[in-house]
Amino acid sequence: MISATRALQRADGGEFDLTAIVGALSARFAVVTGSMQLVRRKRLDTFDRRLHAAGFTLEHQIVEPGERLVLGRLDGSSTVAVPVKGLRWPATADVLPLGPVREAIAPVTGVRALMVALDEQRRMRRLELCNEDGKTVARVELDEPASPAAEPAQLMVRRLRGYDEQARRADRLLLGLGLRAVENGADRRPSSAPKTSSVDRAVPARVLLTTALSDFLVTMRENLPGLLDDVDTEFLHDFRVAVRRTRTTLKLGRPALPEVMRSRWEPAFKRLGDLTTPLRDLDVYELDLPTMATWLVTADPADLEPLATHLRSRRTAARHALVRFLRSARFRRLVTEWDLELAGLVDSPEGADRERLSAGQLADRSVSRAYRRVARGGFVIRADSPAQDLHELRKRCKELRYALEVFAPVLAKGPRGRAVADLKDLQDVLGRFQDCEVQRRAMRGFAEEMMTEGTKAGAVLAMGELIGHLDAEQDHARRQFDSAFARFARPSSLRLMHRLGGRR
Amino acid sequence: MKVFATYNIKGGVGKTSTAVNLAYLAAREGRRTLLWDLDPQAAATYLFRVRPRVRGGGHALVTRRRPIEAALKATDFENLDLLPADFSYRNMDLELDDTKKRTRRLGQLLDGVADDYDVVFLDCPPSISLVSENVLHASDTLLVPLIPATLSLRTLDQLVRFVADSKGSRPEVVAFFSMADRRKRLHRDVIDAISRDGTRVADTVIPALSIIEQMVERRAPVPAFAPTSRAAQCYEQLWAEVRPR
Numbered sequence: 001m002i003s004a005t006r007a008l009q010r011a012d013g014g015e016f017d018l019t020a021i022v023g024a025l026s027a028r029f030a031v032v033t034g035s036m037q038l039v040r041r042k043r044l045d046t047f048d049r050r051l052h053a054a055g056f057t058l059e060h061q062i063v064e065p066g067e068r069l070v071l072g073r074l075d076g077s078s079t080v081a082v083p084v085k086g087l088r089w090p091a092t093a094d095v096l097p098l099g100p101v102r103e104a105i106a107p108v109t110g111v112r113a114l115m116v117a118l119d120e121q122r123r124m125r126r127l128e129l130c131n132e133d134g135k136t137v138a139r140v141e142l143d144e145p146a147s148p149a150a151e152p153a154q155l156m157v158r159r160l161r162g163y164d165e166q167a168r169r170a171d172r173l174l175l176g177l178g179l180r181a182v183e184n185g186a187d188r189r190p191s192s193a194p195k196t197s198s199v200d201r202a203v204p205a206r207v208l209l210t211t212a213l214s215d216f217l218v219t220m221r222e223n224l225p226g227l228l229d230d231v232d233t234e235f236l237h238d239f240r241v242a243v244r245r246t247r248t249t250l251k252l253g254r255p256a257l258p259e260v261m262r263s264r265w266e267p268a269f270k271r272l273g274d275l276t277t278p279l280r281d282l283d284v285y286e287l288d289l290p291t292m293a294t295w296l297v298t299a300d301p302a303d304l305e306p307l308a309t310h311l312r313s314r315r316t317a318a319r320h321a322l323v324r325f326l327r328s329a330r331f332r333r334l335v336t337e338w339d340l341e342l343a344g345l346v347d348s349p350e351g352a353d354r355e356r357l358s359a360g361q362l363a364d365r366s367v368s369r370a371y372r373r374v375a376r377g378g379f380v381i382r383a384d385s386p387a388q389d390l391h392e393l394r395k396r397c398k399e400l401r402y403a404l405e406v407f408a409p410v411l412a413k414g415p416r417g418r419a420v421a422d423l424k425d426l427q428d429v430l431g432r433f434q435d436c437e438v439q440r441r442a443m444r445g446f447a448e449e450m451m452t453e454g455t456k457a458g459a460v461l462a463m464g465e466l467i468g469h470l471d472a473e474q475d476h477a478r479r480q481f482d483s484a485f486a487r488f489a490r491p492s493s494l495r496l497m498h499r500l501g502g503r504r
Numbered sequence: 505m506k507v508f509a510t511y512n513i514k515g516g517v518g519k520t521s522t523a524v525n526l527a528y529l530a531a532r533e534g535r536r537t538l539l540w541d542l543d544p545q546a547a548a549t550y551l552f553r554v555r556p557r558v559r560g561g562g563h564a565l566v567t568r569r570r571p572i573e574a575a576l577k578a579t580d581f582e583n584l585d586l587l588p589a590d591f592s593y594r595n596m597d598l599e600l601d602d603t604k605k606r607t608r609r610l611g612q613l614l615d616g617v618a619d620d621y622d623v624v625f626l627d628c629p630p631s632i633s634l635v636s637e638n639v640l641h642a643s644d645t646l647l648v649p650l651i652p653a654t655l656s657l658r659t660l661d662q663l664v665r666f667v668a669d670s671k672g673s674r675p676e677v678v679a680f681f682s683m684a685d686r687r688k689r690l691h692r693d694v695i696d697a698i699s700r701d702g703t704r705v706a707d708t709v710i711p712a713l714s715i716i717e718q719m720v721e722r723r724a725p726v727p728a729f730a731p732t733s734r735a736a737q738c739y740e741q742l743w744a745e746v747r748p749r
Binding site for chain 2: 099100135136160161
């Protein structure tokens with residue numbers, strides 16, 4: 001097995017002189033030069049570069065007459081190759097053949113689809129470096145572009161397990177030809193998470209808000225093609241998160257933003273968010289269905305098949321409706337005009353602010369206000385409070401969370417991190433409570449729809465079991481609320497929030 | 505990690521050929537595969553052009569003075585590594601006898617590389633010994649090549665009893681005919697007459713073909729140097745019968 005790889009390049013990134021390379025290596029090895037192969041190489045990763053972040057590289061290589069998937073580590077420490085046939089991208093890891101590649105990749109990619117990040121033709125040639133027994137003790141691969149726009153030529157020295165010294169020798173011989181080692185470059189990872197590099201607290205609040213809103217617009221635009229093509233469910237999720245962050249930022253930024261933001265853009269983004277909700281809810285039900293099947297006690301998982309079919313058909317309809325809107329001139333206009341609005345905000349003179357607030361002042365005010373709202377909302381929750389009250393509290397928690405995220409560049413990193421951690425626990429409990437509430441009601445609604453369509457009793461009974469389970473789960477979450485809120489509202493948390501809110 | 509052992513009390517029945525060819529086929533499918541050549545004769549090691557030497561010998565491995573990973577060698581084939589034979593393996597019984605849990609030590613050593621490999625093949629020396637007991641405990645499937653002869657069936661009975669009498673987890677025994685010559689009436693009769701009631705007998709029969717003997721000259725598995733040959737196809741069929749699902 002290959003235990004490590006080192007990549008080398010010519011200083012000018014140009015192509016290699018095969019004769020010189022073979023000549024140099026022949027000083028220590030019997031070199032068997034393979035024939036040149038034209039390889040179509042598709043580098044795969046998820047949209048948010050999960051494989052790269054986890055230190056993996058994955059390539060779908062098509063070399064006549066076969067295809068293979070090659071999984072490696074970014075540091076070249078190991079490589080596994082698996083023959084494959086007819087794989088099409090984008091696709092989730094479920095399409096990969098059972099075995100080591102899928103086992104390594106599937107937990108990393110999760111629900112995200114693998115997409116082609118880079119597609120290029122390469123000219124590959126392999127040199128086997130053999131010892132006196134004719135045993136290959138190291139490999140050198142010449143990897144050169146077959147088209148001018150492709151990545152520059154590279155030469156890989158592949159170290160074989162148990163023959164490290166021989167690979168080092170090959171390395172030394174090649175470095176003697178003037179080749180230089182290639183470092184693995186950093187990769188930009190698209191993410192809906194706001195940027196957190198620190199900013200001077202004295203900058204106008206409008207500048208910080210505009211930057212955040214522009215970032216959210218970039219995220220919406222980045223996720224739009226994947227959403228439209230239905231590549232995976234995370235595109236819609238990330239799109240929605242960007243919309244929700246935009247709405248919260250507009251709300252938090254009211255004191256520092258022009259009136260048009262409140263009168264026009266807040267309702268516009270609320271409508272956009274609302275339009276995406278039905279599809280996201282159905283995505284969640286579909287994704288959760290395998291877990292739900294494990295809750296069944298008396299019913300059989302197969303009894304849920306009519307529900308799966310019903311969800312699929314509802315999802316198709318919801319998707320069509322959303323896609324129709326996202327492809328409409330109205331949506332295009334919304335995005336274009338929002339972009340112009342943000343550009344205008346950047347260019348407008350400083351005096352145009354409703355209040356001359358610095359980013360630090362607005363951050364303090366917003367965090368403090370959001371925290372007070374959560375605290376007030378939490379203290380009035382009683383054992384008999386309706387579910388709606390907990391839902392309202394959940395929304396306030398989200399506002400506080402977004403405030404901590406949007407204003408992260410002007411908040412102290414340590415206290416902010418601890419505040420987010422404290423809040424997360426409470427959000428988790430409230431999230432589970434509300435999810436159970438919504439899912440229970442949705443299940444009832446689906447059951448009624450399915451019964452009018454003539455679904456068999458077995459499916460409805462199985463859904464009844466799911467509702468029972470959700471009921472118990474919701475009770476469990478409700479019981480956990482008091483302690484979660486007590487932790488959130490403990491004196492040390494309060495002091496932390498006061499520090500973040502500008503009080504000393 | 506699934507562990508196969510090619511094992512028979514008799515020698516010269518095709519254990520090494522089977523281990524080498526099936527390990528190659530497993531690796532070709534993309535499974536990370538290890539072949540441990542436990543036979544001090546080092547035939548599998550020779551076939552992969554690896555030097556039959558383990559630093560510190562069997563003693564260092566069994567006593568864990570040297571980690572098993574340090575002795576592994578990549579073969580010329582992707583996804584396929586070899587733990588080479590060493591002449592000191594002839595004393596492995598004695599080495600194992602001196603350890604705690606002496607019948608389970610090989611399995612314990614393999615546990616150390618369980619994350620690195622999907623399939624392991626143990627190419628065993630012909631004997632019934634402490635090494636054999638270790639192999640029984642370490643493996644999930646015992647692949648037993650049989651030359652179609654009456655004495656071979658008797659040997660199989662002995663082996664099945666040996667497995668049945670062993671304590672703890674027992675591997676599945678899968679016998680198959682090897683080096684079969686359909687031109688010989690005795691071979692045909694034995695193949696047709698074998699009872700498939702008790703022990704699992706694979707449908708695939710590996711014929712006696714000169715191309716299998718050529719592995720020694722070519723120093724490579726048959727499917728690597730003669731991928732369309734009948735022998736390669738037979739090993740592919742055998743692998744299809746026994747491979748992990």
